[in-house]
Amino acid sequence: MIQDIQYIKTKANLIRHIYIEDMEKYLLSFDQKVTQRGIVTEWVENEEDLSTIIQQSFLKKSFNKICFDSSVIPSFFTEKNQLFKIISVEEAISSSDNIEHLVIEANFGIVQNGSIVLLNKLSKSCFNHVDNLHIILKINNLVLRNNDLELLLYLFQYQNDAYQFPTDIKIITAPLSKVSTNSTYFEDQSYKVDPINTYLYLYDDGISKILESPILRESLFCINCGRCQQVCPVYKQTKRFSPINLVTNNCFEENQRTMQLFENTTLCGNCNDVCPVLIPLTDLMLTEMQTIKNKHSREKNIDLFKFYSKRSKMNKLNNRFFKYFFNKKHFKNNKRLYNYIHQQKLPFFNIENLQSKAKNE
Ligand code: SF4
Structure with missing residues (x-):
């Protein structure tokens, strides 16, 4: 058993090593695939850029309803401002009202097919009443292939003294849509859908600076477990x-x-x-x-x-x-x-x- 887990960890280390060593090349390829699938991607350098870019999508001059299900919250949004109204994830889930903006942090991106992976995200249950979905993905959190992801997922969650495969996995491969508020059910049981504006922010946040450091580069292998x-x-x-x-x-x-x-x-x-x-x-x-x-x-x-x-x-x-x-x-x-x-x-x-x-x- 010990040997098995050590073997898996060594393999995981290699998977991370391969991506980080050629991060720039793989990121470009990932960006192209995501864009081809119709998701708007933006390269975001820091917190300030992130807050500017989110604000650009605000349609109202005041009280744009916004919810963060992310460890990254730009400081602009931590202070009171008439421009927005913050609601918690719990409020967003329990409310049936429309949420204008949901900011969510993705766990992984897959270079092979341009998929975005969310793990254990409670707020996914309110996707059906969100207008704009802003996905933040840190640029070191990508893997090359589906198989690589499977191995990392096995190591991601540790509970009751054992590694466990996460059961709550959501994979996004295209812009999302929701049942239209003016929905009419057709005879064949289908219904009208509205698109959710889906944005992906490839977030640097000092990562490219760490990449230049031969000492600290290995820290980018982190999978945020x-x-x-x-x-x-x-x-x-x-x-x-x-x-x-x-x-x-x-x-x-x-x-x-x-x-x-x-x-x-x-x-x-x-x-x-x-x-x-x-x-x-x-x-x-x-x-x-x-x-x-x-x-x-x-x-x-x-x-x-x-x-x-x-x-x-x-x-x-x-x-x-x-x-x-x-x-x-x-x-x-x-x-x-x-x-x-x-x-x-x-x-x-x-x-x-x-x-x-x-x-x-
Ligand atoms: S969160 Fe800590 S333990 Fe987990 S992968 Fe990152 S550095 Fe390693």
Whole structure:
């Protein structure tokens, strides 16, 4: 079983590697296929562009009803404005009123046939009363073939200590349509349909910048399964950066960036162990820290050795006595994390190490 899952993970890593290495070429091919099928595609660089482009489709001068079923919400839409009225996904589902705009984030695109894949999206149940469907797809979230997608889907969902194939899958291959509000049923039971304006935004959001970095490029293999966030002891306390967000968030100045990395990881390695596409997250963090250190070796005296040794010690942290002194030494200035470690009854680090768990079974 362990060998099987390791084999699948290695294959998934290869699938991601092949796409990311030639991302530009495959994206163009995907764009052509989606456009041929009648879906309007736009290349969107950042949040600002995204908000402008969504606003361009507003037909009214005020209170355009809009719903976001997406982790990406441009900050323009988080502040009050007469131009729009935000409704939650729950409201959208329970209401029978028309929703003028639904913004939804897709999980994958398939280059082979230009399909767009949505997983576990509650808002799909209100497609029948939406006028404009805005689909956001991050440009690293594509796969080449249907078969590749099948393998990644197997690794996408982890529940009750096992990988599970998602059951809620919606594949979009053409602009959607809905039953017309003035619908008349014809004798053959068919009915009139209205088109839903379907837009696809190929969203960069700093991804092409990461692509240029030989250190961080591997982070683009991410399939957004959320497992690294679930097992991160720092995220559990701070709710600030999941391990993958910490790696890809490089919008800070270099010295701020170093502090950001140091303050938001214990380098415990839990994220490495659970990542289904084998992204070596802590190694990426350390390499980035080391690179910044080498660049500024005179001004900054960052002793990375301490962090390496901290990590390996933490991985053996089953001894309560050791844990007490270790915690005092390394986390005394971080109250939240200090208290959290202090309260842990079970071995703190690698508690969810999938491989060792599976080995004991
Ligand atoms: S980096 Fe995190 S969210 Fe991305 S695939 Fe790996 S475990 Fe999942």
